[in-house]
Amino acid sequence: MDWIDHYKQLFAADLNWIVIVTATSCTASGLGIWLKWFRHRQSWTKIQRAKDRREKSLQGAEQGVLQFKDSHPKTDTNLILSLSLAELSKQLKDGTLTPQAVLYSYMGKTLEVNGRLNCCTEILLESWDQLENIDSYRDGLLYGVPVSIKDNIAYKGHDSSCGVVCKLDLPAPADSVLVKVLKRQGAIPFVKTNVPQGMLSFDCGNPIYGRTLNPHNHLKTSGGSSGGEGALVAGGGSVLGLGSDIGGSIRIPASFCGICGFKPTANRLSSLGASSCNRGQKSVLSSFGPLARDVDSLVLLMQALLCDYMFTLDPTVPPIPFNQQIYQGGKRLRIGYYDNDGYSMPSPSMSRALRETKVLLERAGHTLVPFSLPRLVYALTQIIIYSLPQYLKKFLSILLKPVFPRISASFDCLRGFGSVQDLWRQHADVEDYIYEVMAEWRRCELDVLLCPMMGPAYNHNYPGQLTSTVSYPIPYNLLNFPAGVVPVTTVTAEDEEELRNYTGNYRDIWDKLYKKAVSGGVGLPVAVQCVALPWQDELCLRFMREVERLVQEKK
Structure with a gap:
């Protein structure tokens, strides 16, 4: 009967081990739940x-x-x-x-x-x-x-x-x-x-x-x-x-x-x-x-x-x-402008605000010159961050490309940095882009730039879904250009009616969401954006004051 006693001992040992493991697992689970509750x-x-x-x-x-x-x-x-x-x-x-x-x-x-x-x-x-x-x-x-x-x-x-x-x-x-x-x-x-x-x-x-x-x-x-x-x-x-x-x-x-x-x-x-x-x-x-x-x-x-x-x-x-002389200067300005950045189509009220401001500036004797930011889509993919795993970004980029090329490009260009050299390369790309924009600015002989500004105010809960629409303000953070906004008009019933036919530049999910985000905006303020080259803050403010003055005189 020795073998029976032997197996009894083995069974008892296994049972003790099972009890210990089970108790330990329960204790760990309980501890995890307690820590979560405690935090x-x-x-x-x-x-x-x-x-x-x-x-x-x-x-x-x-x-x-x-x-x-x-x-x-x-x-x-x-x-x-x-x-x-x-x-x-x-x-x-x-x-x-x-x-x-x-x-x-x-x-x-x-x-x-x-x-x-x-x-x-x-x-x-x-x-x-x-x-x-x-x-x-x-x-x-x-x-x-x-x-x-x-x-x-x-x-x-x-x-x-x-x-x-x-x-x-x-x-x-x-x-x-x-x-x-x-x-x-x-x-x-x-x-x-x-x-x-x-x-x-x-x-x-x-x-x-x-x-x-x-x-x-x-x-x-x-x-x-x-x-x-x-x-x-x-x-x-x-x-x-x-x-x-x-x-x-x-x-x-x-x-x-x-x-x-x-x-x-x-x-x-x-x-x-x-x-x-x-x-x-x-x-x-x-x-x-x-x-x-x-x-x-x-x-x-x-x-x-x-x-x-x-x-x-x-x-x-x-x-x-602060250079008061520049701020109070009176010379006519050579002003670049664009009414659609090609990435996010502005709302009807945004477009109208830009057009009306352009007319006021031209009537005041300033020169308005068409301008566009070079390679804006490329620039935006440098700065709009997604906190998803790299493999998932790549998969989503391939999956979305046939239907939503704008969203696909964002995922494809944001796979993260695998090395210090990759990070340095990204910094170098930013520097190169800044000089590229400034070269185009110089070629057009601009003093300042007039462009649309996001608006009117969005309905609650939409901003988190519409990173695409920051294409109007965020490039000037990347470029480190001084920029300011001046309210120039309000949304009219005609703007709201025109919004019903809004399709956007890409007709993708972001464009559809944007239409919903700005709906119901009659009476809300709408602004334009004024921009200058780095360290020309006083000139930017002077341009803003000129826009403000002309709008007030019109009213």
Whole structure:
């Protein structure tokens, strides 16, 4: 019977092993589920803390505004809010208005606008502390002016979340360079504004603070990624805002919300102290710039920031002060233009806005020259990123090519980089393309360029499906050309009727989606885009002001 005992022992050993393996597997599975729950719980807790901080700041601001109104019942808030930045600044300088009256007026309006549009991430209650010694900065170009700042711009003691949970509960240890310069110039940063998750979308919503709405139509997006800025400025809650732009992130919200926005040449303004979800990316550079109701306001912010104090704080920024002579120049311009980039057919209202602006410029004595960006499809495949495996991109490229050549080309050219040499080659390709465009620009002897701007504002949930339409703003990030937008018209019923026959340049799924995205836009603002060569920011702004002037005179 020894063999029976032997097999009993073997069976018992196997049974013990099975029990151990089963127990271990169950424990591992249970541990995995617990870890997943724990991470989810941590994220939820972080989000809740961020929401509580925002709510506390909103309540604190509301109480402060009510107290100021009770103690200063004669303050004409409506008058203050109606002033242009130039008028506001003048009255602050001569003492007609006090910084206290202006700050509390705008803070009150911000609370009202945020209640409708959900555009703010936090009121900066420390702004009240600035009032205590604000007269020390009376000589500053922005003395007493309240300024809103995008969420990713560091303000000491506050998160720069970029709309992602992992960046919560990480308050900035110090102000960013731009915030320091704003304060030195007498400005009062008083609110941070909302962004899309990761700041890599031209929508404006995230799991922390929710979705921001368009001030003209709540069914539409405010644009992104500086969408909170666009909504707040357009809604009247801020007279001057500061955003960032890596693919149209200033210009798209400005266009969608009906205000002016300017993307300077990259590194014209310091990025030191700003947060990002794609730091270290060099092919397309981010740029910080202003959003406001008019071009002169954009210029005032640029003048204030381009000062010795900023150049001292960040020596990597070229010490080039604002050139007022170029901005105020009066010579007639030679202006290149195109009304269809060949990649994304503009909406009827976009085309009309371009045509009407061209006519106004010609009547004013400027010379308009047809121009097109060389090899635009090639350029776009350098910069529109897809986070799919390389083998899947190749498969989809082959599969889609017969039916959707535009989408196929995007997948085919974005297979990633297998080596350092491949990455260097991509950087070299970008450099070559920049020089190719500039050579064509020189051949046409252009001063500046006029082109369409994305618009009108899209219906919610469409931006994530329509990366194709960034073909209008994003090339100028790749090229590092300064570019800005100026609203020139609004969508008419005739535009909406014409949209029914829109087919697009490729008649593919992107064109069909675009038609749906911009539908229902009657009354929404439509802008044009003004562009100049690198470091000719003042000339670009001068061109923008000329467009603005001619449109206002026509009205």
